[in-house]
Amino acid sequence: MTDLYARHQAVLPDWLATYYADPIELTHGEGRHVWDAQGNKYLDFFGGILTTMTAHALPEVTKAVTEQAGRIIHSSTLYLNRPMVELAERVAKLSGIPDARVFFTTSGTEANDTALLLATSYRQSNQILAMRNSYHGRSFSAVGITGNKGWSPTSLSPLQTLYVHGGVRTRGPYAHLSDADFIAACVDDLKDLLGHVRPPAALIAEPIQGVGGFTSPPDGLYAAFREVLAERGILWIADEVQTGWGRTGEHFWGWQAHAASGPPDMLTFAKGIGNGMSIGGVVARAEVMNCLDSNSISTFGGTQITMAAGLANLSYLLEHDLQGNARRVGGLLIERLRAIAAQHPGVREVRGRGLMIGVELVKPGTDEADPDAATAVLEAAREEGLLIGKGGGHSTSALRIAPPLSLTVAEAEEGAAILEGALRSVQQ
Structure with a gap:
């Protein structure tokens, strides 16, 4: 070694x-x-x-990958891809987002990149709200919105990031408050912040902060945030890269702990769905997903062999x-x-x-x-x-x-x- x-x-x-x-x-x-x-x-x-x-x-995933590798491994999104369409149909239905569209990437970082591109294009704003102590990936734009200095090697960014209270319940200036008062204080802070800036494009938030040490706010915080954001047309992106697919037990998605406001405008996913194969993606309502006015493809996102793994893995997860x-x-x-x-x-x-x-x-x-x-x-x-x-x-x-x-x-x-x-x- x-x-x-x-x-x-x-x-x-x-x-x-x-x-x-x-x-x-x-x-x-x-x-x-x-x-x-x-x-x-x-x-x-x-x-x-x-x-x-x-x-x-897992035998079911291994079998699916082996069989798909024997047929075709890759073609890019320039060609119709049955496994990609089938997995997109299932993810769209599970997401809870109405009229959902799905775009597959190769990682959670790339998924969050795509969500940021969609949000800033749709809203015509480069301002992003993010949570303190957050982590959203390794790319230039994802590092620029990460609120954890141990994982943010540069302050340079194509985005202007404004950091919001609330991701950590037991530390910080509001830790001594009750859950209800904690939420109220964080909402007041958000309102105060928004009163000083032009309306941002979106809030991106992990329902449970992963790299941040598995910290989370009281249930209902993001529902309360959503009411404030919706009044101003600001999008809500739920970063479900670590919380998705039932890991929290109580819910299939982390955002469902804050479900009073309904589903987010976008959710990003990755990690567990491929069980080791490189799958990430974004789910967004059609109006947001289709806002881009130029061509785009993905060379490796949604490739047949990873989609076969995702389909088999998701089936096993649900059936068991x-x-x-x-x-x-x-x-x-x-x-x-x-x-x-x-x-x-x-x-x-x-x-x-x-x-x-x-x-x-x-x-x-x-x-x-x-x-x-x-x-x-x-x-x-x-x-x-x-x-x-x-x-x-x-x-x-x-x-x-x-x-x-x-x-x-x-x-x-x-x-x-x-x-x-x-x-x-x-x-x-």
Whole structure:
């Protein structure tokens, strides 16, 4: 592994981060487990950053990809593409957006890029509202609206971004308020901001902030925001790259926790739908999607082999009620982790819903983030056979737990026990 890591460092960018002091090479997986090049087996609680949504090496997806590869892999959007039309029909219906149109991309970054292009073109404005502590991708425009300085290497941008309160419930100037008062204060702040600027094109928001450490506002915040935005014609883009497809358990989409205002004008998706294949996309009502007045295509977005994977994966997800499994098993896992946290003064909060869980670490007896502890817990968990992620806003001090949605109760208990041991070892 040392040799491969040295080669990695010699030919790839310095900023292309890897986990662990001694990075591991994953060679194969099955179900909720993966193996490294040394033959070590791990319970996977991160799924390649929430991307292996159903299971590793899911036979239904593997079969669909293999069969499609034997016919045709790619043609571009210049030709009719049956798998792309079929998946678009299913996604449009599931989205909840009326008269929906779907455009496929190869990543969540590109999906958010497209949504920004549509919003700014439709509204004839380059101003975007985004949430503090947010993350929307790696491209120039997506970095420009990301409200997390750890993932925003430049302040240069083609957009003017205005950052709004509300994405983090338990930190910041409104943390001490009740949920209702928190929402009211954030709405008042939004109204005040809009009183000082020309009307922006859109608000883009993750229902649960992913890279930000799985933080979220009280349910209903974005519905309240939507009322203010709609009065001014401002669009609402729900970034569902990490929250979509039932991961939160209670809802198929994260925006549905704020459903009083109805669906967003646009939603973006990626990650889990392909179960590892590169699929992203935008769903928008036709009026918005069709606003562009020049030609466009996608070379790799919607290519046949990824669409075949998406169709098979979505069918498996729905037929096996993995949303319900995320709700049931995720609920048990969250309660188990909260019981563990009660015994560890370095755990500030266990938050999330379904199988999207954050564990925020602080220096014991303080409210100060402890990124070193998060790194140490990550290492200790790996030593005992558990892979997790990390994230956070002010510092990377939150553990991120997001297993495949087919996680069993026994596997949830196994992972929680390993995590408990890792927390104890680091605390000692």
